[in-house]
Amino acid sequence: MTSEQAIDRTSVTAAARRARTAAEALAPLPRSVKDAALQVIADALVAATEAIVAANAEDVRRAREAGTAESVIDRLTLDAGRIAGIASDIRDVADLPDPVGEVVRGSTLPNGLELRQIRVPLGVVGIVYEARPNVTVDAAALCLKSGNAVLLRGSSSAAASNRALVEVMRGALAEAGLPEDAVQLLSSESRESVKELMRARGLVDVLIPRGGASLIRAVVEESTVPVIETGVGNCHVYVDAEADLAMAVDILVNSKAQRPSVCNAAETVLVHEAVAADFLPMALAALAEAGVTVHGDEATQRIAARAVGEGALREGVVVPAVAEDWDTEYLSYDIAAAVVPSLDAAVAHIRRHSSGHTEAIVTRSLRRSRRFVQAVDSTAVMVNASTRFTDGGQFGFGAEIGISTQKLHARGPMGLPELTSTKYVVTGDGHVRGGGGVTSC
Amino acid sequence: MTSEQAIDRTSVTAAARRARTAAEALAPLPRSVKDAALQVIADALVAATEAIVAANAEDVRRAREAGTAESVIDRLTLDAGRIAGIASDIRDVADLPDPVGEVVRGSTLPNGLELRQIRVPLGVVGIVYEARPNVTVDAAALCLKSGNAVLLRGSSSAAASNRALVEVMRGALAEAGLPEDAVQLLSSESRESVKELMRARGLVDVLIPRGGASLIRAVVEESTVPVIETGVGNCHVYVDAEADLAMAVDILVNSKAQRPSVCNAAETVLVHEAVAADFLPMALAALAEAGVTVHGDEATQRIAARAVGEGALREGVVVPAVAEDWDTEYLSYDIAAAVVPSLDAAVAHIRRHSSGHTEAIVTRSLRRSRRFVQAVDSTAVMVNASTRFTDGGQFGFGAEIGISTQKLHARGPMGLPELTSTKYVVTGDGHVRGGGGVTSC
Structure with a gap:
């Protein structure tokens, strides 16, 4: 010494x-x-x-x-x-x-x-x-x-x-x-x-x-x-097969872009394959509007390419995701995106990659929201609400010394x-x- | 490896x-x-x-x-x-x-x-x-x-x-x-x-x-x-100047000898000097009866010697305490004993030597019990009750996986x-x- x-x-x-x-x-x-x-x-x-x-x-x-x-x-x-x-x-x-x-x-x-x-x-x-x-x-x-x-x-x-x-x-x-x-x-x-x-x-x-x-x-x-x-947040938004897609776009954009530098900002969006073709063009356009770069899996890239071809999306909004993207807390105007075959696949992805901070589901189905809430073991699970609500002030605690994960x-x-x-x-x-x-x- | x-x-x-x-x-x-x-x-x-x-x-x-x-x-x-x-x-x-x-x-x-x-x-x-x-x-x-x-x-x-x-x-x-x-x-x-x-x-x-x-x-x-x-218990019984002395003897003997091998058994008794001359002869005799050896400080030894001289106590019940005794969890038929000049001195002794498990005060004074309860920062503070009550079953929890300290x-x-x-x-x-x-x- x-x-x-x-x-x-x-x-x-x-x-x-x-x-x-x-x-x-x-x-x-x-x-x-x-x-x-x-x-x-x-x-x-x-x-x-x-x-x-x-x-x-x-x-x-x-x-x-x-x-x-x-x-x-x-x-x-x-x-x-x-x-x-x-x-x-x-x-x-x-x-x-x-x-x-x-x-x-x-x-x-x-x-x-x-x-x-x-x-x-x-x-x-x-x-x-x-x-x-x-x-x-x-x-x-x-x-x-x-x-x-x-x-x-x-x-x-x-x-x-x-x-x-x-x-x-x-x-x-x-x-x-x-x-x-x-x-x-x-x-x-x-x-x-x-x-x-x-x-x-x-x-x-x-x-x-x-x-x-x-x-x-x-x-x-x-x-x-x-x-x-405290506070490392690799947060997910899951857009379910039974989601209200307009609501999902609002929640996703808010979760990612309302204040990207904080732990409760979303870092990955998972989209059920049943709604991916309808949801992603809307969502990608809205994210682009908010200045967000999307790191997409192959399915997302394919849907983005089609939207670009149809003139519904400008080029460069989606870049190819690499393996590390699923574990990255960007804290920036970036988000990873993947299409999943089922709610259970979304839960499995979250279990594997989440830091256990906050995950959101957007769905109209009570049954599916219950399943998601039960299966996802994170500090906070949001149903039809932005991940950004995990906050001592928002929860009515008046102040916070940190967010324990x-x-x-x-x-x-x-x-x-x-x-x-x-x-x-x-x-x-x-x-x-x-x-x-x-x-x- | x-x-x-x-x-x-x-x-x-x-x-x-x-x-x-x-x-x-x-x-x-x-x-x-x-x-x-x-x-x-x-x-x-x-x-x-x-x-x-x-x-x-x-x-x-x-x-x-x-x-x-x-x-x-x-x-x-x-x-x-x-x-x-x-x-x-x-x-x-x-x-x-x-x-x-x-x-x-x-x-x-x-x-x-x-x-x-x-x-x-x-x-x-x-x-x-x-x-x-x-x-x-x-x-x-x-x-x-x-x-x-x-x-x-x-x-x-x-x-x-x-x-x-x-x-x-x-x-x-x-x-x-x-x-x-x-x-x-x-x-x-x-x-x-x-x-x-x-x-x-x-x-x-x-x-x-x-x-x-x-x-x-x-x-x-x-x-x-x-x-x-969990569970390391260097527990104290403090007998206050305003204690009911007969009650104090019962609580002390129970705290020490009802089951000496467990963490909520008492390991040290602290006696206010105002009652030491009255309390200790009774307490030492009762502890001797229960088979307990007392590791006493000088004041305790003096009072014990007088009691032996008066035929009120047999020899050998009290042995001289050494510095380590105050920090020892005997888990046996042994207890350390000291005379203290005040409630605050008892609290200071407990702060210094306790493992933070359970401490008891015996007193008739509400004011003094409040002061002890407030100043002693242990898992459990007993007022006119045996230390042995710190137990999931006794607390009505039905079962326990351990006692956290x-x-x-x-x-x-x-x-x-x-x-x-x-x-x-x-x-x-x-x-x-x-x-x-x-x-x-």
Whole structure:
């Protein structure tokens, strides 16, 4: 280990220890105290607009010097309007119900013991994320509201912005009488801080990677801290033999093109062969209109060629699909397309290639929709609706810390309850046990 | 890799693939089919009593030759009565409600979309366990009822018994028209099968280690498959300044001695200094009566010596505690004892040494019980009740697959719902998205 790594390890471990102490102080706080602190943070961010914008300008300048694409620079940029928006999002979090203390279930046992299962904070949450500085504030607000301390490991490209935002938030926490160390920013200078975070088992209760597939894979495979896997979305739209074809075109175009850069955008369309000849010319024209390139299987290419020949489609909309296309999360104006012989073939394709995020069926048949819903084991299954609806805001959760694509703990958009655990509280009057029971240890 | 390892890896991976296929067949089964299969399994086990007892006799003979303690041999031994008991437990599982298909939450969104969050099976569950062959059947029954396929990796000491039990269960599954590969036994000949199971990410959905602390630690640290940590219990009883001392003696003796070999048995008693001189002589005498050796701190030793001098306690009940005692899960007729200056000191001791399983307070004070419950972050907190109540059967869950001591997914006794995940089903009528939303990817 180099001495730089040693320093880094110490600093992450030390930060995690401070976070644990802060978490112990946060856990018993009533909602009113946490909400008041969130309001102080929102006010402080607005008041510090000038300093935040100045720090952000550094990141933007570095990004521009590095030749970063303008779309990425746009996501990185903060101005007074965006800071006001971030502050407003914090106030929205303050308005959400506090999950901590909720009695999830309870009963009086036959022997008179009172059993309650109560939501408690997880403790210390680590978040590793890329790019956008607004995540720094969103994540901190959601963790604070749910009684958790947070260790933020953002992108080096937003380092100056993140430092400024965290400094303001920590100052506001102190002002509100809460421990500053409830929100800490880890160094983004090397991957070492991510590695140490992944090894902080016992100090960090959960690690949530948010970002590209390679980051998420690395964290999932290497972390000894429990991980919640988020957000890789190879989403499918299946157009059934009994689909309303006009509806299917709308849903497909919306699923793909309404915002192609996000995880709930569709990446493959599967079309039942019974409707392919009618549906695909309409769909391909609409996708072309939206600027989408289609990576088609042979059947799709054949139908496209005929449509081009008939003057119903311009050339170049469909390119030949290669094997990798079925597993690709384009996050761009591209979509793979295949004709399938049956609903079961569509399900089999999805089982093989999906990342388990969101799949949609378009059909008029209740029976066929039931079969699809039952057979597709993804986070969300849409029936006659766009894949784009898998979203904490759309689901009415008010906010989300990520979209889990794993099966344990949380699956789908994660709101405040997903940032909690539970404990059992059992109250008696001198109760002791006789024989029996199933204790399996 | 040796060729033996290569074969082993292939066989675990192949078993996991077969389990996945079986899991896909189990997932949509209605309760009636699963319950009928459980009844067929129960009948088949009873019918095969002779063969199972003969196989078990092999294991018992090997254990005896190896000089295994009689208490362990007793846990290993199967006879007609115990097999009838195992069959009866299966029928109890059949009587439990089916968690699959339960709508956990649901609403109609403002745009008319119908949102439902529905319980679904996890898929393939891996269980690594030691000793008792009844776990083989219990685990299989709980997994089957919750629609999961199971990979069982039992102890080599129960290999012949486990093979016999699994053979009978697989035959019964086939008879009931369900896939045999829903229940598979992995080789217990080497640790290699455990290692391969831990690396079967994507094929196995969750791994549940049940057994000693070293097995659990190894699985937690090395597995890339998500793990549910179970059952290490360094449990505490805190006797408060305002305790009913007679009640405290009963709860302490029950917590320690009613069944010392299990994870919810108490391993340390903390006594508030205001009551130590009154409480400890009574408690030490009662513990001595129950055959318990007390590893006492200096204050406890002093009070014990005085009691011995006064003829109120025989010698040898209290031995000096060493530093390791506070972190030891004895699982025997031993308990550590310390006098603490305050409730907060008790909480601090518990935070430092507890494994997060179960802690109890004995107090008459509502205010002090509230403070203890809030400050102690363990799976279960008992107020005026024995630690021994942390148990799926006692909690009314009907059965348990283990007691989770982690914070993610499940915490405390895990019944059937804890063997499920959820998925969102969203039904619309051609719904597409406009702008906005919080999708965080």
